[in-house]
Amino acid sequence: MSTVTVTSGARLHFGFQNLSLAHERLYGSIGVGIEEPRVIVEATPGDELAVEDDLARRYAERSIDLLDVPGATVRVRQQLPRHVGLGSGTQLALATHAAIARAYDLDPDVRSAAPTLGRAGRSGVGVATFETGGFILDGGHPTDRFTTEPPADGEWTVPPVLARHRVPDAWRFVLVIPEASRGKSGPEEDRSIRRVIEHADAGVADEISAVTTRQLLPAVVTDDVDAFGTALETVGRLNGCWYADEQGGTFRPPAGDLVSELSASPAVEGAGQSSWGPAVYALTDADRVDRARADAESALAALDVDGDVLVTRADDGGATVR
Numbered sequence: 001m002s003t004v005t006v007t008s009g010a011r012l013h014f015g016f017q018n019l020s021l022a023h024e025r026l027y028g029s030i031g032v033g034i035e036e037p038r039v040i041v042e043a044t045p046g047d048e049l050a051v052e053d054d055l056a057r058r059y060a061e062r063s064i065d066l067l068d069v070p071g072a073t074v075r076v077r078q079q080l081p082r083h084v085g086l087g088s089g090t091q092l093a094l095a096t097h098a099a100i101a102r103a104y105d106l107d108p109d110v111r112s113a114a115p116t117l118g119r120a121g122r123s124g125v126g127v128a129t130f131e132t133g134g135f136i137l138d139g140g141h142p143t144d145r146f147t148t149e150p151p152a153d154g155e156w157t158v159p160p161v162l163a164r165h166r167v168p169d170a171w172r173f174v175l176v177i178p179e180a181s182r183g184k185s186g187p188e189e190d191r192s193i194r195r196v197i198e199h200a201d202a203g204v205a206d207e208i209s210a211v212t213t214r215q216l217l218p219a220v221v222t223d224d225v226d227a228f229g230t231a232l233e234t235v236g237r238l239n240g241c242w243y244a245d246e247q248g249g250t251f252r253p254p255a256g257d258l259v260s261e262l263s264a265s266p267a268v269e270g271a272g273q274s275s276w277g278p279a280v281y282a283l284t285d286a287d288r289v290d291r292a293r294a295d296a297e298s299a300l301a302a303l304d305v306d307g308d309v310l311v312t313r314a315d316d317g318g319a320t321v322r
Contacts, residue, residue, distance in 0.1 A: 003044045005077070006099040008319035009035045009312075010086035011129045012173065013275040014232055015239035016122075017212060018205035019197050021143055026197070027122045027159065028140030030212065030235060033129030033315035034173055039091045040078040043099035046071040053079075055089070056096050062117055063097040072100045083182035085274035090126030093117040095319065102321050116154040122193065124159030133315040135220050137163040137212065146197070150190045167314030168223040172289045173281050176262070176296050178254055178307035180278040189276065192246045200242050208238050229270025229283040233263065236272030252277050254305050261299035267291035 010033075017028030041056065049064060051057045051074035060074045074096060080088035094110045097117060101108035111127055114120040120127050124138035138159040145156075184192055211234050219228035236259075240250030249256050255277040262271035262280065267288035273280055284292040289311055296309045 002103060003042055004099050004102040005040060005042050005322045006095040006102070006319055007038055007040045007322070008091045008095050008130050009033055009038050009133075009315040010080050010088070010091065011126050012281050013085065013087065013123060013125055014272060015208070015235045017137075017140065017208050018202075019193075019200040019242050020202035020205050021146065021197060021200070022202035023205055024143055025140040026143045026146055027138075029123035029125040029136070029138045029159070030216070031123070031125035031129065032135045032167060032173075033133040033318065034175075034312045035315045036310060036312040037080050037086070038078060039076070039080045039088070039095050041092070041095040041099045042075040042077055043096070043103040044073045045069070045103050046073045050074070052076075056092060059093040059096040059117055060100060063100045063113070066097070066113055066116055067101055067104065067106060069100065069104050069106075072103060074100065081177060081279075083185050083276075084177055085277045085279040087126040087129075087275070089185070090114070090119045091130060093119050094127065094130045098319065098321065111158050114158050115156050118153040120158040121150065121156055124161065127158050128161050128164065129315065130319045132164060133318040135163075135165045135167050135314070136161060137217070148194060163217060165217070165220045166316050167220065168225070169313075170223075170286045171225055171314060172284050172286060172292070173312050173314070174262075174268075174284060174289065174292045174296050175310050175312060176258055176280045176282070176300065176307060177309075178258065178278050178280070178300065178305045180254055180305070180307075182278075184276045192243075196242050196246055204238050204241050208235055211235055211238070225269050225283065225285055229268070232270040232272055232283060240273075247276065254278065254303055255280050257303050258299055258305075261302065262292075262296060265292060265295040267295060
């Protein structure tokens with residue numbers, strides 16, 4: 001029997017393109033796959049399911065049913081930090097599904113499996129970065145399908161990828177993960193998103209659309225790290241206009257103070273909060289990454305906040321199978 005190992009990097013979620021019911025498409029995520037931190041899942045065929053990690057067990061149970069196989073031994077060798085804004089749930093779900101499938105020499109269709117696994121109900125960035133890596137812009141969901149109650153798992157399709165671009169090799173992301181309360185997830189996240197949507201200003205979506213098409217996309221294609229960072233900060237702050245009442249400001253504490261500190265660094269081209277945080281990212285390049293990292297560590301110290309700082313590249317290949 002063969003053991004298969006699936007490895008996938010985290011993702012950064014820069015924001016949504018639209019949260020207003022006044023427009024035809026809802027959500028529409030902007031994000032990027034990153035190399036670190038990573039999730040590593042192993043699977044071996046078996047007559048029954050054996051897995052110690054409770055969350056991985058849930059995904060494994062659904063995957064066994066989807067794939068119509070008898071069982072598997074699943075081991076989570078490395079985990080992403082949970083509920084900090086790095087997409088840990090989606091990457092674990094897809095890695096578990098892909099590992100079990102490949103252990104049986106089956107070709108995993110993670111895009112089709114994701115809804116049944118309870119993933120990509122809003123953002124499709126995590127699925128897309130698992131598939132191909134890179135900078136991702138997805139098409140969101142039809143607004144007319146929005147209801148006040150979240151749909152049951154499996155009753156949606158993963159948002160289509162509208163644009164996927166390779167991130168220039170010299171770009172780097174400095175991640176700051178402060179020791180703070182975890183970001184929203186599950187029913188709490190559903191309630192918050194629905195409250196935001198009920199009151200979302202459609203004009204903000206129009207501003208984000210202009211920034212995305214006229215600044216963000218051209219910058220990643222032309223390797224203009226300065227313009228890309230400026231556009232990222234604008235998208236993040238516009239998204240924060242929608243979320244301010246739900247997270248205590250444009251960014252949630254202490255992410256807001258960290259973003260301000262990092263934005264002031266001459267080595268940083270743009271900073272923001274990933275998803276609900278508390279993880280914060282700072283965009284820089286290979287020549288200035290040491291200074292950017294030092295400034296991130298100084299920012300934590302200045303705010304008297306404990307946390308981790310790490311440097312990563314964008315992941316332009318997606319998950320690997322071995």
